[in-house]
Amino acid sequence: MARLLVCYGSTEGQTATVAERIGDVLDERGHEVTLANLKHPPDGLSPSESDGVVVAASIHAGSHQPYVGAFVRDHLEELARLPSAFVSVSLSAAHADEADRAPAGEMLEAFLDETGWEPDETLTVAGALRYSQYGLLKRFAMKRIAGRASGDTDTSRDYEYTDWDAVEAFAAGFASLVDREA
Ligand SMILES: Cc1cc2nc3c(=O)[nH]c(=O)nc-3n(C[C@H](O)[C@H](O)[C@H](O)COP(=O)(O)O)c2cc1C
Incomplete structure (x- = not known):
């Protein structure tokens, strides 16, 4: 059993629900999950207490919650040592047309460029x-x-x-990655 941190930024609540669903899948896979809202993180929250980390954030006016970026930047070294995943929730990801969905991927990449984080897995998710x-x-x-x-x-x-099947499949994939690394 691994200790996994699922932390998120969510302005209207959809990413909180996505993070909960990911946490549920990881829990069902037998892992001990801590869910944390990065807007009001518990004192001393740190990835170093965990064996793997999922970070989720949503896009408003072209960028993710700045406090999520700050958390990632503050913990880059720990994140680099652990299996990690980034989930980006947006309306752009809801487009049926692949070309129209491209900005969702570009904003995800911009977040990684700005923070310097290189997660093992990434996912763009359509929000609400x-x-x-x-x-x-x-x-x-x-x-x-x-x-x-x-x-x-x-x-x-x-x-x-939101495509909940895709969210659950992503969480199951991350659980498998953690199992392999353990
Ligand atoms: C004020 C506002 C601005 C938004 N700006 C964008 C945007 O620039 N690009 C985008 O793809 N989605 C944008 N969205 C859509 C949100 O990413 C979407 O509603 C998402 O589900 C919000 O997640 P949350 O409930 O976790 O905050 C915006 C939503 C709001 C309310």
């Missing part, structure tokens, strides 16, 4: 539109963005694009 949780300005901005992207502009309801 939670109109019901947005204030007036955010709802207006997202309606315009979604109008160009998916056409899902009915602000009286929420939309979820």
Whole structure:
């Protein structure tokens, strides 16, 4: 049994749910999982207490939560010694067309370039539109963005694009990597 840290940044909650699902899969595989919100990390949270780390973050206005980048930069050496994975949640990843999805991969790569982290595994995940949780300005901005992207502009309801099977398969793959490294 390995001790695994699954930590995340999430502005509206979708990445928190993605991180929980990854944690559930790792738990089902018999590992001891610590889930941590990097916005309010427990005192002294460090990857060095773990045998593997998954970091997840979502994209807002072209970049991931800065506090997630700060955590990764602060712990680069520990991360380099452990099996690690980065999961990037965005609306760009929801596009059906491969060319339209490219920015999701580019923003993931930009995060890795900026932090200097080289995780073993990466995944882009389609997030959600939670109109019901947005204030007036955010709802207006997202309606315009979604109008160009998916056409899902009915602000009286929420939309979820996450491929949960892909998230679970990724988590199972990471569990196998940890098992091999153990
Ligand atoms: C204000 C705002 C800005 C966003 N900007 C982008 C963006 O630049 N690119 C993108 O692909 N998705 C963008 N999104 C979509 C989010 O990445 C998506 O809603 C995701 O599910 C949010 O994850 P979270 O709930 O964990 O914060 C934006 C969402 C909001 C609300």
